[in-house]
Every structure is written in structure tokens, then in C-alpha cells.
Amino acid sequence: MPAVAVIGAGYAGLACAVELARAGVQVTVFERSHTLGGRARVVHKDHHWRVDNGQHILLGAYSELTRLLRLCGVSPKQLAHLPLTLHVPGRLRLQAAALPAPLHLAVGLLRAKGLSWADRLAMLRLMHWLKRHAFRVPPGMTVAGLLRETRQTPLLDTLVWEPLCVAALNTPVAEADAQVFANVLRDSLAAGAAASELLLPRTDLSELFPVPAARYLATRRGRLRTGNAIEAIRPVEGGFRLDGDPGGQPWPQVVLATAPYHAGALLASTGACDRLAAQIDALPHEPIVTVYLALGKGQRLPEPMIGLVGGTAAEPAQWAFDRGQLGGPEGLIACVISAHGAHEALPRDELILAAHAQLERQLGRRLPAPEWSQLIIEKRATLACRPGIIRPAIRTPLPGLWLAGDYIDSDYPATLESAVRSGVACAAAILARIRNGSGG
Known part of the structure; x- marks a missing residue:
């Protein structure tokens, strides 16, 4: 069975590698850093402190990452399962009830502290509006536009919707894509108590998935080469040669799973992906x-x-x-x-x-x-999760060269779940190509 090279040991690259190794494919992962996780990793200094480079909230709806955690033997105790709780000290406490949708939200609103009846009705109005429109919003609508359309109150805007939007999409409401926000609400708040649970990591982000994924690969003949930068991808007979690969052999399948701002230069180095490289480089x-x-x-x-x-x-x-x-x-x-x-x-x-x-x-x-x-x-x-942003697909103009990362086209914003889903999609496409005898 052909071997596959994965460039980047973040959540996307390791998700792809784990899925391929599970199917019996021999995988080698190249990672420039000595720390696993990409943009979701641990940072430590002089043994004095050890913290994450940022905080990531998982939702109960994020099924692919939790599936891969189980596959790699991660204990469920590594994630704190908390009911969706919005607590702004002295201002608001709203906690979803452990009930099926829509009762979990309705009961949570009834019990909420800090909300007037006008606030409660406005929140229900927004959710009802989305449900009536099958969670589809007009093209180009921002989250701010959605809040105006559904007549949200100033208090809800300040204490609920604006913080939720910036937490989920990392984009201010005036610029954020309402369709992506609606997708998140559809699969979490509108889907029931379990789907809207907050899953907060109890360990650092490198130990949560990347390190267990590396152990999983090691038991299945996979290789992980840390401190090994790949500087260019060269199309050759039989696939691709990677500048920086000490082995030097051509790879019939290569997955480019770096951050988008590194992907453009590597795509350009192939000599056949300039338009795609420019598209990725233009992402805000x-x-x-x-x-x-x-x-x-x-x-x-x-x-x-x-x-x-x-x-x-x-x-x-x-x-x-x-x-x-x-x-x-x-x-x-x-x-x-x-x-x-x-x-x-x-x-x-x-x-x-x-x-x-x-x-x-x-x-x-x-x-x-x-x-x-x-x-x-x-x-x-x-x-920046804005309306009209064109996110690339996993396929590139070169057969056998694939893209994975949180910036790949998805219903979701750039989250760990998006990253993992793109890696899983790459693995499925590669396995289909191998089974069809396409090889490269």
C-alpha cells in the first residue's frame, strides 16, 4: 500500500495520519517544531510555567474530535463536561437544563438570573427565526445584521450574542458571517443539552490529542519527524519529492497540513498551484x-x-x-x-x-x-470568519497533493473540530484513491 507524507503535526495533520494508519497505510508526519499541536499547543519556559498558547472550547456537537480522542485512548476525564453556562459575575447567569431541545433552552431561560422578560423573549425569537428559516440566512448577512433582524435587546447583545460570536468565530459581530454563526447554533444550542455541553480540556492542548495521536501512530508503523522542516514540494515521476526530507524518496500522496500562512509558499513551490496559493495568502x-x-x-x-x-x-x-x-x-x-x-x-x-x-x-x-x-x-x-470569504477545498490542482487545516471549507468556523474534520476528509479521499488504484 502506498506511503503518505503529512506536513504538519497540528490537529488536522495528526487526524489525517491517525485515520490513514488505522486503515493500514504507512504514514510519515513532518513537523518543523519540536512541540506537537500547531496553533493549539503547550508553551513552557524554564520549567517555571507550562500553559497553552490559547484557550479552546469544544462543544458536545464536535463529534469528530471526540471520536478521535476515544480512538487514541484518551480518557474521557481529560475533558470537563459542563452544561452550557453563560455566567457574567453580577450581571447574568444562564445555564441550559439537562433536557431535550428546545426545553433545555426554554427552562434555562426561565431560571436565568439577570434577564428581563423582554430579553428572554428576544432570545427565543432569534432561535425561532433561525429554525423557521431552516438555519439559512440571507447571503452576506453579518451577525450584527442577524441581531437587528431578530430585534435583540442591548443586554443580550452585550452579555450573550457578542461574546458567543467572538468565542466561536473569533470575529467581531459587525464583520462575522451570520451563516457560520447560525451553523454553530444549529448544531449546539438548538440540538439539545448534550450537543451544547462545553467540553473544557483538563490537560494542555498538546497532551489532549497530538501526543496520544503520536503514540497511536507509533504502534502502527507510523513515523513522526519533529524538528524537520519541509521547505518545498517538487512534483516528480511517481509523486512528490520534499525538500528537507532526509529519505529523499518520492511520495505518491502528500497532505499539506500547515497553517494557511505557511501553506501558500509550499503550494507555490510546486510550480502548478499559484492561483490556489494566492487565494490562501489572501485570507484575512x-x-x-x-x-x-x-x-x-x-x-x-x-x-x-x-x-x-x-x-x-x-x-x-x-x-x-x-x-x-x-x-x-x-x-x-x-x-x-x-x-x-x-x-x-x-x-x-x-x-x-x-x-x-x-x-x-x-x-x-x-x-x-x-x-x-x-x-x-x-x-x-x-x-477572519466574514461573509464572502472563499475557503479552499481539500483537493489541489495536483492529484495526490491535499490540503488540511481549520481554514478549509467547512460549515464551522476555524476550530479544532474544523481542523480534525478536514484531516479525516483527506484520509477518506486518499483511501478511496488508493482503493481505486489511482495511487497518485
């Missing part, structure tokens, strides 16, 4: 900033994840995660700032101070000075 991106505050023992948030009223330089964060309640050190808080915003004008030290002060104000109490703090900026964390 949004940043994610994570401020880690080690507040010490005895410090905890009211929930593992809380909402913060943010979006300004003085109050930049939209969410805070209590890593101490999720298997990490007690008192370690991660404040997340999604998408572009006023915070980008602040120096790093001022941004850390602003996040600390924001937590104090919104929790309504003084907090100790951090024992240590760290700010991690992913400047191109995800693509």
Missing part, C-alpha cells in the same frame, strides 16, 4: 491574546469559565478560565482577548495590568498581585 486573519495570571492558592473564579464585559482597552478580555478548576495549578487564571481591538495599542505590561484590573472590577473584589504573569499573542490565530 484575526488574533487571539491570552493573559495568564498566577494568583496563587485560594484564588478561584465562580465557574471554570466566566464571561467578562470587554472590548475596550481598559477592559480588554471577553472570557476568563480558571485553570485551577480544570486540572492546572490553583489560582491560575487565563483571560482571553479575541479578534482585533483597542487592546492592540497597549504595551504588553499594560495589557496584563488591564486584564488584572478588569477581573477585580467584574468580580467585585481585590485580587493579589500575580506571582507570575505571561501574555501570549497569536497574531494569526484563525481566519
